[in-house]
Amino acid sequence: MNTRIVLTKRPAGWVDESCFAVEDCAEPVCGPGDVLLESIYLSTDPYLRGRMNAGPSYAPGFEIGRAIVSRVVARVIGSNNSRFQPGEIVWGFLDWALRSVAPRGEGLHKIDPSLGRISHSLSVLGMPGLTAWVGAIEIGKPAPGDTAYISSAAGAVGQLAGQFAKRAGARVVGSAGSDDKVAFLLEHCGFDAAFNYKTLAIDRGLREHCPQGIDLYFDNVGGATLEAALRHANVAARFPVCGMISAYNEVGDAGIKGLQALLTKRIAMTGFIIYDHVHKLAAYQARVAPWLRSGELVFHEDIVPGIERAPAALIGMMKGEAIGKRLVQVGAE
Amino acid sequence: MNTRIVLTKRPAGWVDESCFAVEDCAEPVCGPGDVLLESIYLSTDPYLRGRMNAGPSYAPGFEIGRAIVSRVVARVIGSNNSRFQPGEIVWGFLDWALRSVAPRGEGLHKIDPSLGRISHSLSVLGMPGLTAWVGAIEIGKPAPGDTAYISSAAGAVGQLAGQFAKRAGARVVGSAGSDDKVAFLLEHCGFDAAFNYKTLAIDRGLREHCPQGIDLYFDNVGGATLEAALRHANVAARFPVCGMISAYNEVGDAGIKGLQALLTKRIAMTGFIIYDHVHKLAAYQARVAPWLRSGELVFHEDIVPGIERAPAALIGMMKGEAIGKRLVQVGAE
Numbered sequence: 304m305n306t307r308i309v310l311t312k313r314p315a316g317w318v319d320e321s322c323f324a325v326e327d328c329a330e331p332v333c334g335p336g337d338v339l340l341e342s343i344y345l346s347t348d349p350y351l352r353g354r355m356n357a358g359p360s361y362a363p364g365f366e367i368g369r370a371i372v373s374r375v376v377a378r379v380i381g382s383n384n385s386r387f388q389p390g391e392i393v394w395g396f397l398d399w400a401l402r403s404v405a406p407r408g409e410g411l412h413k414i415d416p417s418l419g420r421i422s423h424s425l426s427v428l429g430m431p432g433l434t435a436w437v438g439a440i441e442i443g444k445p446a447p448g449d450t451a452y453i454s455s456a457a458g459a460v461g462q463l464a465g466q467f468a469k470r471a472g473a474r475v476v477g478s479a480g481s482d483d484k485v486a487f488l489l490e491h492c493g494f495d496a497a498f499n500y501k502t503l504a505i506d507r508g509l510r511e512h513c514p515q516g517i518d519l520y521f522d523n524v525g526g527a528t529l530e531a532a533l534r535h536a537n538v539a540a541r542f543p544v545c546g547m548i549s550a551y552n553e554v555g556d557a558g559i560k561g562l563q564a565l566l567t568k569r570i571a572m573t574g575f576i577i578y579d580h581v582h583k584l585a586a587y588q589a590r591v592a593p594w595l596r597s598g599e600l601v602f603h604e605d606i607v608p609g610i611e612r613a614p615a616a617l618i619g620m621m622k623g624e625a626i627g628k629r630l631v632q633v634g635a636e
Numbered sequence: 637m638n639t640r641i642v643l644t645k646r647p648a649g650w651v652d653e654s655c656f657a658v659e660d661c662a663e664p665v666c667g668p669g670d671v672l673l674e675s676i677y678l679s680t681d682p683y684l685r686g687r688m689n690a691g692p693s694y695a696p697g698f699e700i701g702r703a704i705v706s707r708v709v710a711r712v713i714g715s716n717n718s719r720f721q722p723g724e725i726v727w728g729f730l731d732w733a734l735r736s737v738a739p740r741g742e743g744l745h746k747i748d749p750s751l752g753r754i755s756h757s758l759s760v761l762g763m764p765g766l767t768a769w770v771g772a773i774e775i776g777k778p779a780p781g782d783t784a785y786i787s788s789a790a791g792a793v794g795q796l797a798g799q800f801a802k803r804a805g806a807r808v809v810g811s812a813g814s815d816d817k818v819a820f821l822l823e824h825c826g827f828d829a830a831f832n833y834k835t836l837a838i839d840r841g842l843r844e845h846c847p848q849g850i851d852l853y854f855d856n857v858g859g860a861t862l863e864a865a866l867r868h869a870n871v872a873a874r875f876p877v878c879g880m881i882s883a884y885n886e887v888g889d890a891g892i893k894g895l896q897a898l899l900t901k902r903i904a905m906t907g908f909i910i911y912d913h914v915h916k917l918a919a920y921q922a923r924v925a926p927w928l929r930s931g932e933l934v935f936h937e938d939i940v941p942g943i944e945r946a947p948a949a950l951i952g953m954m955k956g957e958a959i960g961k962r963l964v965q966v967g968a969e
Binding site: 525547557561562564571572573579 | 879905
């Protein structure tokens with residue numbers, strides 16, 4: 304039998320495991336032109352929370368009783384499509400299931416194993432990496448001498464955003480939610496400073512670690528962190544807004560105070576979604592893969608084994624328990 | 637005797653006339669290198685409210701017991717400076733007084749009367765005009781087919797922002813606080829639609845008048861209007877943030893809700909202050925003066941006579957009673 308993860312109800316506020324079921328299901332049928340796949344890695348991403356809601360977002364919502372879908376790395380195990388051969392490794396938006404079918408092979412992208420680990424196509428060589436690049440470099444425009452502050456700095460995007468800004472000459476400061484994450488940023492990712500926002504209030508952390516103010520704030524969280532960054536921003540600061548995870552699980556919306564700083568400090572606050580930039584992926588991969596191979600760029604994946612642990616892995620990621628990109632491994636490489 | 641307007645105390649919340657005094661004062665002394673001036677027009681501007689506070693803003697605060705200072709058009713009536721001759725018309729940051737001195741003539745700019753009325757150097761050919769241009773065109777980047785929404789549309793900046801966006805091909809919608817202002821926008825300024833936000837809620841006004849959503853929101857007010865514009869924004873909308881007058885007179889800060897739209901709709905929200913763009917003034921004047929002369933561009937000034945009425949004129953402007961740029965005329969042209 305096949306196994307899949309379905310959404311059983313829409314969460315109100317924080318999502319918990321009662322919103323999911325691990326269930327046996329039929330083996331997928333590989334029709335004419337279709338490609339049969341065995342899943343290897345499931346990507347857990349903050350944006351999936353928005354898709355669990357009924358309201359409109361930038362991605363269509365999940366349906367109750369249907370499988371969760373995200374980017375998945377998979378092996379072709381059967382193919383009625385001349386473009387795909389058994390044994391090839393691909394990624395696509397696929398069901399959270401052990402096996403699935405890509406109708407007519409649509410939406411599948413072959414992974415070049417020479418670029419790096421196949422899981423990297425969901426992390427440093429995939430959308431999280433490109434997200435960090437577009438936000439930190441293209442929108443954030445770091446210059447030598449700038450101070451760049453990254454929230455959720457030990458996350459999949461944050462650790463790269465910081466390293467990219469650092470390569471561009473900025474002094475890089477991160478905040479994260481545990482001492483282990485702070486140690487990871489300082490010892491492995493080359494951040495100039497980092498602090499645990501659970502033990503040092505954001506305002507104090509920024510006063511202490513960004514004494515020259517903030518020129519670039521890579522916003523992964525919104526909420527009170529964004530408010531603090533507005534207070535500590537310098538004139539002409541750039542705020543790429545990549546995520547507002549602090550709000551994703553909130554029922555209400557407290558509002559962001561202090562937005563007058565946009566005006567008094569001429570801040571450019573720019574939301575972006577990586578879907579608008581996917582055409583840049585190949586160029587990004589070609590630029591970054593050598594840095595990964597040489598060890599100039601560090602990237603950490605947090606791999607949870609077992610499809611039955613996927614709901615807990617996703618929830619835990621949203622609660623901040625992972626360092627780096629969290630993947631669920633559901634099949635052998 | 638000379639007469640001046642001084643700040644007598646710092647306002648808490650809405651400013652009222654008790655914060656000002658009209659007082660007799662000594663005639664200014666024109667020392668070596670100085671220029672003696674007779675004021676003609678005083679500029680009333682929303683940013684002056686911020687300067688009445690004690691806290692830091694982008695302009696230094698006014699001191700209690702000292703004259704209010706803003707841009708003033710004045711005539712040279714005495715000069716110990718070879719660069720200025722009696723009879724010349726200039727503008728500069730000067731005291732709100734009938735007569736004042738510019739030490740060593742610093743900060744005075746000669747007005748070219750061939751460009752337009754001398755009062756225009758405080759309005760359509762001055763900072764309000766350049767503000768409208770930078771926000772609506774340089775930051776707002778209107779394209780044919782876009783919908784541009786302007787709040788405080790009948791104000792000094794708003795009426796021009798709308799006309800500039802319209803020239804660039806956008807459909808232009810304005811909101812203002814009276815039926816007279818709405819009529820002014822529709823009948824004189826060429827707006828495609830306009831509504832009175834005091835009789836039609838912003839949300840309903842935007843639904844009715846921006847059925848295709850908003851691509852450019854020229855924000856003069858912040859607050860609930862900004863929140864509504866976020867709700868009605870299209871993907872990739874540009875929000876030049878020029879003012880947040882709704883908050884200037886508030887003691888608290890309710891926060892802006894719905895800022896997640898920055899992310900879901902990839903909105904670029906960019907605060908700007910015209911001080912950063914003053915080097916563009918001459919090019920702007922050269923571009924716009926012909927449009928004014930030909931009547932292609934319309935501009936309304938609301939001129940209140942009498943220095944003793946300056947406090948009430950400023951307060952009334954902040955409360956929205958003026959159409960277009962409000963000036964206080966304190967001397968003959």
